[in-house]
Amino acid sequence: MKLRISNATDMHGKSRDVLIENGVIVSSLSAAPDLEIDGAGLLVTPALIDPHAHLRSPGQEEKESLETGLQAAVAGGYGSVVCMPNTAPVIDTPEVVRALLERASQLGLARLLPAAAVTQGQQGKLLSDAAALKAAGAVMLTDDGRTNEDAGLLRRALIYAAALGLVVSVHAEDAGLRGDGVMNEGLVSETLGLPGNPVVAEAARIARDLEIVAATSGRLHVQHLSSARGLELVRGAKAQGVRVTCEVGPHHLTLTDSALESFDAIYKVAPPLRLQSDCDALLQGILDGTIDCIGTDHAPHTAAEKERDLLEAPFGIANIELCFPLLYTRFVHTGKLELTRLVELMTAGPAQLLDLPHPSLEVGAVADVTLFDLSSERRVDPSAFKSKARFGSPWAGEALRGWAVATIVGGRVVYDARA
Amino acid sequence: MKDLLDFSKLDRAQLEGMLETAVVMAGVLERPVKKVPALQGFTVCTAFFENSTRTRLSFELAARRMSADVVTFTAANSSTAKGESLKDTIQTLEAMKIDAFIVRHGASGAAHQVSRWTNAKVVNAGDGRRAHPTQALLDAYTLKQKFGSLEGLEVAIIGDVRHSRVARSNAELLPKLGAKVRLCGPATLLPAELEADGVTVTTDIGEALTGAHAVMALRLQLERMSAGYLPSLEEYRETYQVNAQRMGKARPDAVVLHPGPMNRDLEIESVLADSGRSLVLQQVANGLPVRMAVLYHLLVGKN
Numbered sequence A: 001m002k003l004r005i006s007n008a009t010d011m012h013g014k015s016r017d018v019l020i021e022n023g024v025i026v027s028s029l030s031a032a033p034d035l036e037i038d039g040a041g042l043l044v045t046p047a048l049i050d051p052h053a054h055l056r057s058p059g060q061e062e063k064e065s066l067e068t069g070l071q072a073a074v075a076g077g078y079g080s081v082v083c084m085p086n087t088a089p090v091i092d093t094p095e096v097v098r099a100l101l102e103r104a105s106q107l108g109l110a111r112l113l114p115a116a117a118v119t120q121g122q123q124g125k126l127l128s129d130a131a132a133l134k135a136a137g138a139v140m141l142t143d144d145g146r147t148n149e150d151a152g153l154l155r156r157a158l159i160y161a162a163a164l165g166l167v168v169s170v171h172a173e174d175a176g177l178r179g180d181g182v183m184n185e186g187l188v189s190e191t192l193g194l195p196g197n198p199v200v201a202e203a204a205r206i207a208r209d210l211e212i213v214a215a216t217s218g219r220l221h222v223q224h225l226s227s228a229r230g231l232e233l234v235r236g237a238k239a240q241g242v243r244v245t246c247e248v249g250p251h252h253l254t255l256t257d258s259a260l261e262s263f264d265a266i267y268k269v270a271p272p273l274r275l276q277s278d279c280d281a282l283l284q285g286i287l288d289g290t291i292d293c294i295g296t297d298h299a300p301h302t303a304a305e306k307e308r309d310l311l312e313a314p315f316g317i318a319n320i321e322l323c324f325p326l327l328y329t330r331f332v333h334t335g336k337l338e339l340t341r342l343v344e345l346m347t348a349g350p351a352q353l354l355d356l357p358h359p360s361l362e363v364g365a366v367a368d369v370t371l372f373d374l375s376s377e378r379r380v381d382p383s384a385f386k387s388k389a390r391f392g393s394p395w396a397g398e399a400l401r402g403w404a405v406a407t408i409v410g411g412r413v414v415y416d417a418r419a
Numbered sequence B: 001m002k003d004l005l006d007f008s009k010l011d012r013a014q015l016e017g018m019l020e021t022a023v024v025m026a027g028v029l030e031r032p033v034k035k036v037p038a039l040q041g042f043t044v045c046t047a048f049f050e051n052s053t054r055t056r057l058s059f060e061l062a063a064r065r066m067s068a069d070v071v072t073f074t075a076a077n078s079s080t081a082k083g084e085s086l087k088d089t090i091q092t093l094e095a096m097k098i099d100a101f102i103v104r105h106g107a108s109g110a111a112h113q114v115s116r117w118t119n120a121k122v123v124n125a126g127d128g129r130r131a132h133p134t135q136a137l138l139d140a141y142t143l144k145q146k147f148g149s150l151e152g153l154e155v156a157i158i159g160d161v162r163h164s165r166v167a168r169s170n171a172e173l174l175p176k177l178g179a180k181v182r183l184c185g186p187a188t189l190l191p192a193e194l195e196a197d198g199v200t201v202t203t204d205i206g207e208a209l210t211g212a213h214a215v216m217a218l219r220l221q222l223e224r225m226s227a228g229y230l231p232s233l234e235e236y237r238e239t240y241q242v243n244a245q246r247m248g249k250a251r252p253d254a255v256v257l258h259p260g261p262m263n264r265d266l267e268i269e270s271v272l273a274d275s276g277r278s279l280v281l282q283q284v285a286n287g288l289p290v291r292m293a294v295l296y297h298l299l300v301g302k303n
Helices: A066-075 A094-107 A130-136 A151-164 A187-192 A199-214 A228-239 A250-254 A257-262 A276-287 A323-332 A339-346 A348-353 B012-030 B053-065 B086-094 B110-117 B133-147 B165-176 B205-209 B233-240 B280-300
Strands: A002-010 A015-021 A024-026 A035-038 A043-046 A048-053 A078-083 A111-116 A140-142 A168-170 A220-222 A244-248 A369-379 A399-409 A412-416 B043-048 B069-074 B100-105 B121-127 B154-158 B180-184 B199-202 B214-217 B255-257
Touching (some): A002 A369, A043 A339, A048 A339, A066 A412, A078 A399, A094 A111, A094 A130, A244 A276, A323 A399, B012 B133, B012 B165, B086 B100, B133 B280, B154 B205, B180 B205
Parallel strands (some): A002 A035, A048 A078, A078 A111, B043 B069, B043 B100, B100 B121, B154 B214, B180 B199, B214 B255
Antiparallel strands (some): A043 A369
């Protein structure tokens, strides 16, 4: 397959053609292209990489199937997605990893990068077979969906994973401090009478984990930062040379706990939505380089699950399809953030976390490429999502620009909005 | 009025209008035939996802006194145990042509959710820690009965404020009617965030009671001990029980309230609860005309 993208604009504002043959970016095609895409007026970047998504396979296909999840990913401009292991069964054996990879390769959409559980069944008791999981294709270890309550076990996991070159990624919340909280603890939760989950649950756990990783040869990744205080702890540790990276999700950058005043479980997410000052601090963390990458934490549920009461409804927002347009519109278009930095957070940042080759449009790079339309607006329409979570979205109706036009993975067009 | 979920959208005139209607309803209840045809042809459904026989009976009687048809849905455990979402449950019931839902639920916000999912009128009969508006209205009614007006009244609410919908609703309602509320309890059960215009927060029960016109003791759930909010019942009794001795700090004509059911000799001294200062049974009696008034305003009221 030979492909030519002509006259697109890269993130530096330079007009360029991208030529693709045999899945790689080349300097010239050996013959006329099979497909030519007019990139005039479109942004071209390496395809996005999501270091954190819940694709719900295996076993929770009522929420999302591998097919709908990966379709949603490519529609969002993603070429690679790390899927979290809190599935049924948990992704904690090489067999499950291989089965997922095989199924994903049959689908031929985004590249699937499975994260495997740190502990067997995510039970927090026994280490999973990390070497075998890595050999099967797992790219990181995490018990996300649960918290790592046993500090000794986390320490040993970090040490063991370090020898394999695997990063351990943590959902940093202290279970005791979090309690039965369903939203940020503060003025809004006390007024609404909903059980609160305080910032200290995140901060205390991050502080603990930073001390632990600093005392090992391991590498820690802090998932979905939600608070200014959590960010500050990571920033301090980085300044001292601690081997830690961190991510932030689109909802924690754009929504606050006052959204819960609607009593709509669509806003119930873990960690919880906090205050505007936290959103502002997280944006600052992006600007000053503390935050390494954007992870969507795409976490689809069924409509029926989200139509339960606020205590029973599960945590999570489906957002992988609109992450780039949302962040582009809210922050780049408004002049708060450079386009190059946003692209870096969604390509090079995750690649570095996962030890993947540096995403690039240069000759010789793997042809994972996305085209975005920065100039026209389209409203968020959840009913048109590829994800199964089509019942609603916190951003429904919001006019966004920066929607993916085409996503190319390994030289194949896997998503084409113009088709 | 579409709903009574809390008091956020109601002004003083509307609230006082409802209390005045309650006075009329109380008159009806004094007649030999305690029934009016005001709600004839309307169907009211008490949808109780959390047990509360007393509140349910009070609402059902209120509806029947106005000739409404009453049906009852109770789910001791939530509907999700049967795999049905709250939305499905409500829409299933609505399909039976319900005019008003009276919703009791263990989760804060459930009545708001129900209101979003139905065209019927909705009365919040208690949602989690959030609100119990008819309880606060009957408390206001009871205080008005005693003092003539709520203007300038100092009302102390003592106990597990954190988990109390009664405290939140009273802290929302009473200042709108001119009273001042003092919230008081052990620090772990007293969110400082509840401080607002007309609402103060203190852990010092002496301070809370001094000069108070009314003292409301809140029910203490025994699970607060096992959840680590409190060390022991004994310590709670020693430090926060509303008793005759502590009432010495309040005004000489101060009254005692309790939303029920009482843990006698825990949050409230039994002797005090049965004394002339106690309006506990009057609160229960007043629940009826107040709930009649609420249903009347919702179903046939002009606005």
